[in-house]
Amino acid sequence: MWDVPLASLSMSDASIEVRDLRKRFGRTLAVDGLSFRVEPGTVTGFVGPNGAGKSTTMRSLLGLDTPDEGRALIGGRPYHALRTPLLEVGALLDAAALHPARRGRDHLRWLANSHGLPMRRVDEVLEQVGMEQAARRRAGGYSLGMRQRLGIAAALLGDPAVLLLDEPVNGLDPEGIQWIRALLRHLATEGRAILVSSHLMSELEDTADHLVVIGRGRLIADTAVADLLAAASGDRVRLRTSSRTEAMELLAREGGTVAVVDRDLLTVTGLPAERVVELLSVSRVPFAEVGAHRASLEEAYMELTRDAVEFTSTPAGTDEVNR
Amino acid sequence: MRWLGSLHAEWTKLRTLPSTWWLLAATVVLTAALGAAAASSVTTRICPTPCNADTTKLTLSGVQLSQAICLVLGALSIGAEYSTGTIRTTLTAMPGRWRVLTSKAAVLSLLTAVAGAVGVLSSLGLARLILPTPPDGALLRPATGSILILVLVTLLGLSLATLLRDTAGSITLGLGILYVVPILSHLVNSPTWQHRLQRWAPMPAGLSIQATKNLGALAIAPWPGLGVLAAYAVGLLGAGGVWFRLRDA
Numbered sequence: 030m031w032d033v034p035l036a037s038l039s040m041s042d043a044s045i046e047v048r049d050l051r052k053r054f055g056r057t058l059a060v061d062g063l064s065f066r067v068e069p070g071t072v073t074g075f076v077g078p079n080g081a082g083k084s085t086t087m088r089s090l091l092g093l094d095t096p097d098e099g100r101a102l103i104g105g106r107p108y109h110a111l112r113t114p115l116l117e118v119g120a121l122l123d124a125a126a127l128h129p130a131r132r133g134r135d136h137l138r139w140l141a142n143s144h145g146l147p148m149r150r151v152d153e154v155l156e157q158v159g160m161e162q163a164a165r166r167r168a169g170g171y172s173l174g175m176r177q178r179l180g181i182a183a184a185l186l187g188d189p190a191v192l193l194l195d196e197p198v199n200g201l202d203p204e205g206i207q208w209i210r211a212l213l214r215h216l217a218t219e220g221r222a223i224l225v226s227s228h229l230m231s232e233l234e235d236t237a238d239h240l241v242v243i244g245r246g247r248l249i250a251d252t253a254v255a256d257l258l259a260a261a262s263g264d265r266v267r268l269r270t271s272s273r274t275e276a277m278e279l280l281a282r283e284g285g286t287v288a289v290v291d292r293d294l295l296t297v298t299g300l301p302a303e304r305v306v307e308l309l310s311v312s313r314v315p316f317a318e319v320g321a322h323r324a325s326l327e328e329a330y331m332e333l334t335r336d337a338v339e340f341t342s343t344p345a346g347t348d349e350v351n352r
Numbered sequence: 353m354r355w356l357g358s359l360h361a362e363w364t365k366l367r368t369l370p371s372t373w374w375l376l377a378a379t380v381v382l383t384a385a386l387g388a389a390a391a392s393s394v395t396t397r398i399c400p401t402p403c404n405a406d407t408t409k410l411t412l413s414g415v416q417l418s419q420a421i422c423l424v425l426g427a428l429s430i431g432a433e434y435s436t437g438t439i440r441t442t443l444t445a446m447p448g449r450w451r452v453l454t455s456k457a458a459v460l461s462l463l464t465a466v467a468g469a470v471g472v473l474s475s476l477g478l479a480r481l482i483l484p485t486p487p488d489g490a491l492l493r494p495a496t497g498s499i500l501i502l503v504l505v506t507l508l509g510l511s512l513a514t515l516l517r518d519t520a521g522s523i524t525l526g527l528g529i530l531y532v533v534p535i536l537s538h539l540v541n542s543p544t545w546q547h548r549l550q551r552w553a554p555m556p557a558g559l560s561i562q563a564t565k566n567l568g569a570l571a572i573a574p575w576p577g578l579g580v581l582a583a584y585a586v587g588l589l590g591a592g593g594v595w596f597r598l599r600d601a
Binding site: 114118126130139140 | 357360369443448
C-alpha cells in the first residue's frame, strides 16, 4: 500500500470551467454553446428543467461524454489529464448506480483501492455521512436517501477540491436536506468549488451563492443569488393589515402602487417603508407588520425563465423543420 | 502505480460479489463432475486393454459445459456495470478505458485459471480412481490447454459484453458462437464445409488441445486449434476496447 497525499489539487486551483460546450445526441442538441465558470469557495447551483442539458454538461466535465465542440475543464485541465481524478474531483451522478449485491462499504473500498487510499478513509467518509451501520448491508436494500448518502461519501472519498453533484437532494428526507445544505456550506467555506444541479430552485434556497440557469442547452443566467433576489424583490414593501380597503385607498392616493397578496397582506411599490408607516399612523389605519418584501428564489427563477422562453424556444422549432 | 490501483479496484469489485464465487465454484464442480461421469461411462467392452479410446479427452470433457459458466462470469463483470450504471463511477475513478478493460481481463483470467486448474486436476484425479486404464503419458498439454480454454472463454464473455453493453445479449451471442456453430457443422452436408467449421469455429478448434490420440484425424492440430479460440477472444477484446474508448459512457 502506498500513501497518496490528499487534496492534490490545491484549493486555490479549484475551479470548473465550461467553454462554448456543444454536444449533440442524434437529432437532439443537448448542450448548445454553453459557457460558465465555478470559482473556489462557492456553491454554484446549476438549474434548469429536466432535459436542459445539466447531466450532459456534468458528464462532459467528467470525461464520460466527449463534447462535439468546446472545452470542459477542471482546475484548467480536461478530466483525462488528471493523474489522480478522485483526489481532485468528487462526483455524484446517479445515486442509484450501485450493484445491489455489493455491500455499501465494499463499493467505497474498490474506489479507494483505485487510488491507493487507506481503508481508514473509507470509514471516515462513512461516518461523515452517517452510514457506518448501513454500509455493512448489501446496497440492494438501500432507500434512495441511503444511496444519496453513500454517493456523497464516494464523492468525498479523495477529499477533492472540486465537487460535482447531480441532484443530490433528490430522495432525501427533510432532515437529510438540512444535513446536505449544512455540509455543502461547510465544504464551500473550506475553499472548494461546488457545482450542484437541481431542477427545483427551492432546493437551492439558502445553499447556493451563485446560479447558472440553463434551458435547452443554453445559458439563461449566470448570476449571484443576492443580485438575483434583489432584482426580483425590487423596492416592494410588504404590509399586513386588517383594514385592507382603507389602506389601499390611502396609499394609492399618496402615489403607491398596491397589490393584494392575501386576505390581509399587500405589497406596495413606489413608497419607502418609513413613508408607509407614517401615512398609516397619521390616518390611524391599523397594521400589524411592515417590511421590505423579499422574493423567494423560486419567484426570481420564474421571472427569469419567463423572459427566456422566447429565446430558448427556437432551437427545437428548427429541429422540427429539419425533419 | 495507476495500473496497480486499477488491478486492485477490479479485484475488489469481483471479490465483493457473491455471484463471482458461485460461478467459480460451479466451474470447478461442473468440470470435475462431468469429467468423472464421462470417465465412469468407459467400460472394458468399449475400451479393452490396451485402450484405443482417448480417455484423457474424455476425462476433460467437463470443460465443454463449464466453459459456459466462464462465459457468464466474463459477461457479468462488465455487463452488470452497464445495467447498474456503476460503469460511470468506474470511469470517473479510472478514466483510462484500456486500463479498465485490461485490468478486468487480467483479474478475470487469474481467477478463472485458478478455478480451471482445480477443476482440471480434480477431473484427472477422479479419472485415476475410476478408469481401469487411467490417462497417462502427455497430460500437460491437454490439462493446461483445458485451463486456457476456460480463461479464453471468460475473455470472450467480457469482450462480447463490452461490445453489446448487455449481459443477457452477450451471453446469448456467446453461447451461439460456442455451441450452435458446432451443431451446424453436423447439419451441413458438404464435407468441405464440415471440415472448415470444425477448423475455424472457436469451440471445436479449441477442444482439439485435449486430444492425445489419433492426432492425424483432427481438423486442426492442438495448439493451432487453441490459437483459433485465442484469436476470437483477443480479437473481440481488442474490438471491444476500441469501441469502449470511442463511445460515450
